Amino acid sequence: MTGHRPLRIGNASGFYGDRFSAFDEMLTGGPLDVLTGDYLAELTMLILGRDRLKNPDLGYAKTFLRQLEEGLGLAHERGVRIVANAGGLNPAGLAGAIRELARKVGVPVSVAHVEGDDLMPFAQGALTANAYLGGAGITACLKAGADVVVTGRVTDAALVSGPAAWWFDWAHDDYDRLAGAVVAGHVLECGTQATGGNYAFFTAHDVRRPGFPLAEISEDGSSVITKHPGTGGVVSVGTVTAQLLYETQGARYLGPDVTARLDTVRLADAGADRVAVTGVVGEAPPSTLKVGVTRIGGWRNEVVFVLTGLDIEAKAALVQAQLAEALTDVATADWTLARTDHEDAPTEETASALLRLVVRDPSPDRVGRALTSEAIELALSSYPGFHVTAPPGPAQPYGVFTSALVPAETVPHAAILPDGSRHIQAPQAGAQPPDPGRSDGDTLTGPALTDPALTDPTSAAPPQAPAGPTTRAPLGTLVGARSGDKGGDANIGVWVERDDAWDWLHGTLTVETLQRLLPETAGLRVVRHALPQLRALNFTISGILGAGVASAHRFDPQAKALGEWLRARHVDIPTRLLSVPEGTAS
Numbered sequence: 001m002t003g004h005r006p007l008r009i010g011n012a013s014g015f016y017g018d019r020f021s022a023f024d025e026m027l028t029g030g031p032l033d034v035l036t037g038d039y040l041a042e043l044t045m046l047i048l049g050r051d052r053l054k055n056p057d058l059g060y061a062k063t064f065l066r067q068l069e070e071g072l073g074l075a076h077e078r079g080v081r082i083v084a085n086a087g088g089l090n091p092a093g094l095a096g097a098i099r100e101l102a103r104k105v106g107v108p109v110s111v112a113h114v115e116g117d118d119l120m121p122f123a124q125g126a127l128t129a130n131a132y133l134g135g136a137g138i139t140a141c142l143k144a145g146a147d148v149v150v151t152g153r154v155t156d157a158a159l160v161s162g163p164a165a166w167w168f169d170w171a172h173d174d175y176d177r178l179a180g181a182v183v184a185g186h187v188l189e190c191g192t193q194a195t196g197g198n199y200a201f202f203t204a205h206d207v208r209r210p211g212f213p214l215a216e217i218s219e220d221g222s223s224v225i226t227k228h229p230g231t232g233g234v235v236s237v238g239t240v241t242a243q244l245l246y247e248t249q250g251a252r253y254l255g256p257d258v259t260a261r262l263d264t265v266r267l268a269d270a271g272a273d274r275v276a277v278t279g280v281v282g283e284a285p286p287s288t289l290k291v292g293v294t295r296i297g298g299w300r301n302e303v304v305f306v307l308t309g310l311d312i313e314a315k316a317a318l319v320q321a322q323l324a325e326a327l328t329d330v331a332t333a334d335w336t337l338a339r340t341d342h343e344d345a346p347t348e349e350t351a352s353a354l355l356r357l358v359v360r361d362p363s364p365d366r367v368g369r370a371l372t373s374e375a376i377e378l379a380l381s382s383y384p385g386f387h388v389t390a391p392p393g394p395a396q397p398y399g400v401f402t403s404a405l406v407p408a409e410t411v412p413h414a415a416i417l418p419d420g421s422r423h424i425q426a427p428q429a430g431a432q433p434p435d436p437g438r439s440d441g442d443t444l445t446g447p448a449l450t451d452p453a454l455t456d457p458t459s460a461a462p463p464q465a466p467a468g469p470t471t472r473a474p475l476g477t478l479v480g481a482r483s484g485d486k487g488g489d490a491n492i493g494v495w496v497e498r499d500d501a502w503d504w505l506h507g508t509l510t511v512e513t514l515q516r517l518l519p520e521t522a523g524l525r526v527v528r529h530a531l532p533q534l535r536a537l538n539f540t541i542s543g544i545l546g547a548g549v550a551s552a553h554r555f556d557p558q559a560k561a562l563g564e565w566l567r568a569r570h571v572d573i574p575t576r577l578l579s580v581p582e583g584t585a586s
Contacts, residue, residue: 007167010214013037014191016044023067027074029228036159037084046294046399048088049127059089087150110418112141114151131289131411134256135162136425140415142166160185172428179260179282180221194243196233200480205234222278235273245493247484250529259283288405297400299364303375304389305355315383331361364395400547459528469575476567483563488545490559495536502535517569
């Protein structure tokens with residue numbers, strides 16, 4: 001589009017509900033060619049599905065439309081194209097609302113949208129069913145002169161790879177270039193997670209208000225990850241590594257346009273708050289698209305009992321015995337005792353533990369206010385100091401996320417251009433067979449990738465005994481981690497920043513060791529992949545999140561802190577590794 005000048009593309013949203021002012025901050029903080037926004041996740045699709053049930057004209061991210069009230073004029077003045085997946089379940093409706101807004105505020109912009117991902121009706125009981133599309137429709141809309149492009153469910157990285165393919169006029173089989181853009185898109189997609197947010201070594205930086213990230217993408221697909229000057233946070237090899245490991249599986253990052261080989265990614269410091277991303281190899285995409293399906297799974301309720309002082313275990317046992325009969329007909333009743341209490345505590349709160357009862361059932365009546373009221377009726381006839389954290393409440397619906405695979409050619413990936421014409425995008429599937437373990441944007445479901453050429457052969461080997469003296473210390477003294485959800489599965493990416501520490505980590509943190517450190521993973525399928533270029537290991541843990549975030553199966557339903565729990569576990573670390581500050585090159 002513009003020859004060889006790099007594309008400067010930024011991100012202003014990592015989720016529906018992210019920092020509202022980020023849109024203006026990115027438009028006014030420095031030069032940009034394209035500004036993207038990622039608003040969709042598994043839980044978001046469920047929320048939008050319920051919105052659509054109430055009003056068929058909704059189903060899109062309303063926050064984005066409000067951001068455009070000022071941002072549309074700013075973007076037009078600065079010549080910045082806007083690309084966002086805020087269309088959700090109704091991209092056509094959002095595109096129409098943007099046109100109306102543009103007329104109202106007097107900004108002459110052309111608007112296009114991408115659709116075809118919505119596969120409803122898909123299956124009995126489905127609330128939403130959306131295929132993860134690639135970037136081809138975005139590319140077509142930008143080529144047709146669109147100033148604003150809104151989409152439904154595309155892969156998160158497509159918000160970057162689509163504009164990059166437009167900017168450089170890449171062919172559909174420029175796999176290495178596309179893969180480089182996909183990697184850049186994956187780094188940008190979660191916003192400030194690339195600039196110091198949710199970062200394991202956050203105490204080394206001022207991350208009180210991180211700026212949002214941007215990428216300078218070159219024609220060969222390489223990029224530099226950075227941020228606007230003067231904004232908070234930090235861009236470092238560590239922050240970029242952490243985001244690369246987030247919600248991915250193994251060495252292959254599958255997408256509708258290209259399969260990016262994460263084991264080929266090279267990161268290098270390119271100056272203050274600048275990290276170069278090079279060497280990415282791309283392969284043909286699979287012949288299938290993943291479909292994310294949400295359903296209303298049933299009804300849930302909960303009561304949290306506060307247990308204070310002595311005899312915590314006995315108090316918990318008494319409550320459970322007193323409510324056993326009331327729970328007989330409930331489909332599932334889960335008790336969790338969190339020992340947040342401290343011995344000889346100086347405050348009542350720190351002397352208290354929390355006993356959480358979560359009930360689920362297909363019928364709202366069996367887990368409704370009658371059940372929670374029965375728990376409250378124990379107030380004068382149960383353990384000493386009885387009280388709860390909230391009054392009895394009604395049952396609430398919960399969601400379930402699953403996924404399926406469909407042939408790419410059966411999904412009508414369509415670009416609706418500014419003139420209203422509809423252009424179907426041909427699927428870019430190559431010869432690679434479909435893989436059941438998918439990393440399409442923000443989710444992964446199904447068995448993990450087991451290609452023997454890419455699966456780490458030492459994952460189940462006995463850990464190597466450290467040479468020399470060791471120090472018992474938290475794993476996180478040396479090791480960074482980031483974790484997240486993938487439907488009912490979770491992943492934990494761990495990394496170190498020195499070669500000598502990598503040798504130790506790779507030989508020590510086996511699947512068996514991880515399951516010993518995290519007993520909640522015992523009995524679950526865990527697969528380890530090694531990414532030596534990043535000095536990183538990636539673990540996929542199947543089934544730990546039940547039916548996904550909306551089912552609230554677990555205390556940490558999105559596994560956001562699973563990695564921090566792992567870092568807090570104590571292991572024997574070679575003393576020589578602890579004597580060199582993390583971040584110092586070997």
